[in-house]
């Protein structure tokens with residue numbers, strides 16, 4: 014470690030800079046460790062070559078700086094030298110390609126998994142479905158982006174948190190199936206050695222096996238629109254015993270919060286739920302005040318959408334409009350109760366339909 018720190022500090026030209034700040038996050042999976050070692054090896058080789066080549070060049074310049082006007086010694090081919098400068102780079106390249114190939118093969122080897130999690134990218138959040146256990150949830154940004162923007166305007170640093178992290182067991186091979194609902198995203202957690210694009214219409218796989226309990230952080234790594242910078246990934250790795258406890262609790266919670274499609278809701282409950290759904294799903298485009306973003310996202314406040322009759326309002330949320338076909342993506346990811354709640358909220362907040370209730374069965 015210390016040799017690498019010295020090398021990196023020399024590269025930066027600043028002896029006081031701690032090289033750990035520049036290097037990778039500590040690896041916690043076999044693949045991440047392979048990538049880390051490969052990176053260290055390549056850095057060592059390239060820095061060594063850099064120092065030798067530039068060392069010889071500067072030595073020659075300085076040593077012979079008074080020899081201006083002298084004629085170079087004329088000589089033609091030298092087979093020994095040519096063999097040496099062909100064979101040495103060849104061996105260096107093979108020495109680099111061998112561990113690189115091994116790392117790529119390890120990364121792609123998704124067979125013999127212990128469990129499978131499907132990951133779906135949305136603008137701008139991740140959904141996790143535990144395919145073996147029937148548990149699934151969306152992991153939202155925990156703080157509204159406006160609050161984060163104003164914090165960063167004041168120069169405050171913050172950590173991007175989610176309302177619910179991806180919980181996984183340690184010591185188990187977790188296979189990931191990645192896709193996306195709208196545009197291309199990329200699921201990237203450096204400590205796990207996983208970076209895989211999530212592409213609409215395709216399923217790609219990846220895997221990890223975490224060997225140390227802990228919280229590992231990542232971020233969407235494919236520019237995916239306005240809030241691309243606010244799609245954090247938080248992975249909470251627990252021992253198999255703790256994971257089993259979490260899974261049982263999560264299943265109970267899912268069963269308890271499952272909605273009865275025929276329930277008749279009170280206005281206040283539906284409005285409160287709708288406000289939460291709006292904050293988590295709609296606020297990025299339509300804004301908290303319902304004014305939208307002129308020219309890009311339509312206003313709901315007093316707009317033809319929220320003031321329309323119920324069936325037309327429901328139709329736009331479910332299927333989008335001619336101008337905004339992308340809206341249909343939201344209709345697909347919300348439950349009937351959530352859709353009823355958000356429409357009720359919008360109509361009461363901005364549609365001049367005070368007291369109007371849209372029930373899930375509508």
Ligand code: CUA
Nearest residue numbers: 198233235237
């Ligand atoms: Cu999702 Cu960038």
